[in-house]
Amino acid sequence: MGIKNLITLLSFLFVLFSCEKEEFEPEINQRTTFMYFPWSEDLIDYFYNNISDMEYAIKETSLKNERVIVFLSTSSIKAQMFEIILKNGNCIHSILKEYENPQFTIEPVLTDILNDMKTFAPAKSYSMIIGCHGMGWLPVNGSKSRMLQDFRHHWEYKNVPQTRFFGGLSAEYQTDIKTLSNSIKNSGLSMEYILFDDCYMSSLETAYELRHITYYIIACPTEIMAFGMPYSTMGKHLLSREPNYKAACDAFHQFYSTYQYPYGTLAVTNCSELDNLAALMKRINQQYIFDNTQEGFVQPMDGYSPVIFYDYGDYVKVLCKNDSTLLLQFSETLNKVVPYNNSSLKFEIKAKQFYAAS
Structure with missing residues (x-):
């Protein structure tokens, strides 16, 4: 068998086996x-x-x-x-x-x-x-x-x-x-x-x-x-x-x-946006200290006493309420962190029954 014919045969076999492999290769689970x-x-x-x-x-x-x-x-x-x-x-x-x-x-x-x-x-x-x-x-x-x-x-x-x-x-x-x-x-x-x-x-x-x-x-x-x-x-x-x-x-x-x-x-x-929010929150905390007497103005998210969970956005609004520039930056950043959300008119808490969502 000539060199040219041998190369042609090997090429044909390679293509044949390659096609068979592709034909029977299982679909990849995405x-x-x-x-x-x-x-x-x-x-x-x-x-x-x-x-x-x-x-x-x-x-x-x-x-x-x-x-x-x-x-x-x-x-x-x-x-x-x-x-x-x-x-x-x-x-x-x-x-x-x-x-x-x-x-x-x-x-x-x-x-x-x-x-x-x-x-x-x-x-x-x-x-x-x-x-x-x-x-x-x-x-x-x-x-x-x-x-x-x-x-x-x-x-x-x-x-x-x-x-x-x-x-x-x-x-x-x-x-x-x-x-x-x-x-x-x-x-x-x-x-x-x-x-x-x-x-x-x-x-x-x-x-x-x-x-x-x-x-x-x-x-x-x-x-x-x-x-x-x-x-x-x-x-x-x-x-x-x-x-x-x-x-x-x-x-x-x-x-x-x-x-x-x-x-x-x-x-x-x-x-992926959380580090940006953390950096901004660090700036806010360097400029403002939360006044505990204002705690009652922050929306609670539970019915525990004392409260365990508060609304984060509401907390920052109370923390730097007079700084409109910083609040705007915070709001824009928070919207990137939480791009989608939904709530009913009320949410349930066991200890005090029902709270109106803000």
Whole structure:
């Protein structure tokens, strides 16, 4: 065989095998959405409803290069990880792993759970939905330690509409934000967004702690009803390859405007703008010192006594109320940090019932 014919044959074989490889190469998963439900005894039925509502959104959107993985604590000592798969128009659960007594509140175990998700559904990008109770950036055991002995968390009130630490009802099932942040870093993940389906998680401190491991945070600055996020209508905007945050906020507002308990607040935080806000806040604090006698003029976001959560924008307005130039700069910066938000006319707080939203 001549050299020319041999080269032609080898070239043909190379093209043939290359084409075969391309033909059978699987599609690359663009995004994995991870729904994470640690043990929260009084919310388990709502979690099942959240999953069902997300399945409705999955049927509506027909996942395209996207996967949805769920970690669900079915009891205080058992959990499972499964994938929601759309098959012949119906959603089925493919069990990936069973967990016995997972200590998900500690960094190594939460890191392992995230690594499991990453191994089962590798993707170009990830997002995370966390459903449980919430207490902002306060450390586990930190809220009660600073209060009187008769202090009660919002989830401890009886005979009132139920709402949704980050975790369960007691410290052994509650996770510090720092633990979450470190676990995501340890697993080598970076989230497109983290959605907290929990109370009080749209706080500046929480966002600042997580700013290097997620682009956006979707959360409530007040309590959220136990029903949680309306995934049946919000889900299609969250599962999209390019999440539509404004549409998600609008869907939330539309749902809670007509819900039997029409109380809901939601905000989307752009974490890439947080360092700019921190630099501006440093300037403000160098020029002004808050007068504690003005505390009553700042809108509280809860019903605790003393108040734990205040409206951040309102705080700065009171702090430098006579400096119109600085206030304008602050307002413009805050609008970049929180590009989308919505609220009902009122929001619920357990200790004092209902507050009007400002």
